[in-house]
Amino acid sequence: MSEATVDAGPDDPRKAGKFVYIAAVVLLCAWVLVPLYFLLINTLSSPEAVNAFPKRFVPEFDLGSLTFFAGFEGMLVALKNSILVAAITMVMSITIGAPAGYALSRFDFKGKGLFRLLILLTRAFPLPLLALPLAVMFIRTGLDDTVFGLALVHTTLAIPFAVLITFSLFSGIPIELEEAAWTLGCTRLTAFTKVVFPLILPGITASAIFAFVISWNEVFAAAVLTIENRTLTAFLLQNLDTSPLHLKFAGGFILVVPALIFIFAVRKYLFAMWGIANR
Amino acid sequence: MRIKAKMAGVASGAALLVAASVAQADVLFWSTQAKPVEEAQSMRENVLAGHGDAVDYQPNDGGPWLTRLNAELQAGDGTIGVLGALHGDFSAMNPDDLVDLSDMGVGSASETFNNLAMLGTDSAQYIPWMQASYIMAANKKALEHLPEGADIDALTYDQLIEWSANVMEATGEAKFGFPAGPKGLKHRFFQGYLYPSYTDGVVRTFASDAAVTAWETFLELWAVTNPGSTNFSFLQEQLLSEEVWIAFDHTSRLANAFNERPDDFVAFPAPAGPTGRGFMPVIAGVGIPRTAPDMEASKALVAYMLSPETQIATLRATNFFPVVDVALPDDLPPAVQAAGGAVAKMSASPDANPGLLPAGLGAKGGDFNRVFVDTFERIVLAGQPIRAVLDDQKVALAEIMNETGAPCWAPDAPSDGACPVE
């Protein structure tokens, strides 16, 4: 796969092309990173510096705002809850969603259109409106204030992503590949696990990232459905917008970092795909 | 394989957690107040830590607060022990959902507040907990631009406009700040300050000629107002960043400015108009939902919140003032001293024209606020003609009053039955 490197020939237009290419990559990276760098500066600034004008462009490494959050009681428990909810959401949304994605891509069946619409509807209706009946149902069934109960709601939010992403991935894999495996003696199931599954593993990672991030950043349901078992977002950060500026930024930073670490941790699954696809 | 192992781990973890989440005995204090993280932390550490029983203090935005509360009421089974909220939040509730607290023998020193807390019934549905108001604050740099002969403690709206115009001329920037952001409390300015000061009423005089003058004056003020005001919800931020030198806001939303740089800012009363110096109190209360799991513990917490020591600790934590008679210590934070002084001057001024909080509107409180916000947005932001907008919004207002049958409240003259829009 290393031969996929941009091959710059000796001739000039190609060199110029490569230069433009690299410049564009750098520019796009900066586009993503610079706003985050500003967040970092404000997080590591004293309250005076956050309110000052003009702003400094180098952080002064004042840890006051972060220390404030570190002193919060129950922070670690909330962090643990957040991770648990996100992990359960990830596993459930994929185990439930991927088979449906496969069915959508491989079969024509009655009610397929309706089914797809149901999936999409889920994402097109705001959760805060649904939270009341859900909360009543949870309180009555004892799911209320449990990590598992909240994960059920977050799974509902993540399922459309899981189904649609796996659907588009399965559609990208020629059915001939599976058929070939069948003729070689595989059952439908083994053909799937031996041939198709490795191919879509990176895509699964993509939907896992979605599931994790959706759950991690979700505030409303977490605030309504958990009391003792609060997630970090609900526990600390739902009132960010009413907090003083320096804490707002530090809180935003705390919210962002774990998600970044997670994406970093799973990126190799995401990137593994070239090895396979480039065969 | 690894994924499988992970799955197993997660699943067993989930099972453990589900099993471990047995109800704890802490009283859950479900509040819309003291939300900013610092205030919440201070409530936990400095106010509620002194209560004998463990209290779980959970401040929330209005949305989750209400959704959770309604869900518990609907399910008939709850974890919330005590509610902390503004008068308006309580008045939007069905009084039957709140436990009658008359027999507790605690209450505010103010009969007016205690009456408001009955929510139109004849018993206490919640207990007044703390109070605040809206005041003005200014950067000391602005003081040299005060119009000649103006007394900062007895300003008029015209002087405020002139002052802001002077500042604008001197600095080249509009430096009056108004909380017109999405979470800003602009509607209270119109209901409690502008209307009483110009029309000596709120509902009756909504579309009067005096109201047209009031809005014309406001437009003049808006011309010298920082145009970023539509993003401002907590003026302390803009005071500290000096985007704004003169500001109107809730006392607790100005507090950080005074606490961080006490020597740089002054607090002073709201300005006066032709019909006096309108101003409005803010009341927060504590109540108990009928689904509270442990009624005795909840009542004990309510009683604790009203004790003089707790009230002073609450003042330090939230910048909301006590509602019971209590001698204030001398070592209060700068914000409290500044705000306390301004409020005292405001209510003691000879032309004081206090407005009360809207009463009897029930669930229509939000619609009532919306009438004023809509009027503001249409006249000021969309530039529509004042007379036409007032005549149009008047219909919506009259509908709310008729539907709820709410009688007039001060400064409107009393009415028989629903307060009429004249």
Added chain:
Amino acid sequence: MNPRILPYVLILPVTLFLCLFFLYPFVLVSKQAFSTGAGFTLENFQDVTSHWKFPISFKNTLLLAAAVVPVQLALALLMATMVNGMGRGRDLVLYVWTIPLGISDLAAGIIWLAIFEQSGFLNSMLSGLGVIDKPVSFLSYQHPGVVFLAIALAEIWRATAIMLVILVAGIGLIPKEYYEAAEVFGASPWKRFWRITLPLLRPSLQTALVLRVILAFEIFAVVAALGGTLFPVLMGETYAYQFELLNGGAAAAIALIILAISIGFTLLILRILRVPKGASI
């Protein structure tokens, strides 16, 4: 297993799950939209659509989606193809580009407000460069264009990664032989992109667009942070009805209107980017 039953078995778990946790509460809530106490009525819909702010927020929501989604699509395609042709450093670049995925709209609003506010980073930079002598109030009613631009930029920054990840996964599945063959026939990179990448990417494009468009109609937190009260959008009105006016029926009505728009656009996208039955190759 019987291939006629198999698809139903495969979709059964999702269907059950969504019926319980989505459809059931959804039906309860939408019933509210069609009632004001007694019987079926369209009163809620009339109420919300006749409010003076409705046409403005409707227009704003559509305008924003129309401005943001195409740019995001183009940007995501560009990034995905760039990443695909990359050798060393690919992992790192792709990681950096997917970072915004992990950033909630709440945090994104805070970040971009710090850039655009009057004492923010943009003004600091401009005054440092001597372009302006005093900070400009960008997010004010005097500059509606700038407000719109700021919101659009923040949205493009925050939500392009969603499309990028889906497209990158899709491009990875296109067999390399197609490109090799095209190169043998001397097709330019541009032609290869139009003739091979785009058509074969259709399933992923479809997914990316549908998800993005639906989410674009639900935009709220970033708009509230940057646009304040200047830029009302439909979802903001929904929340105002639900939590400030305590009018669940009206809130449900607007939400259903948003839903209808979303379905309309979804069907349109599905139609334009129809994926042939079975494999697309």
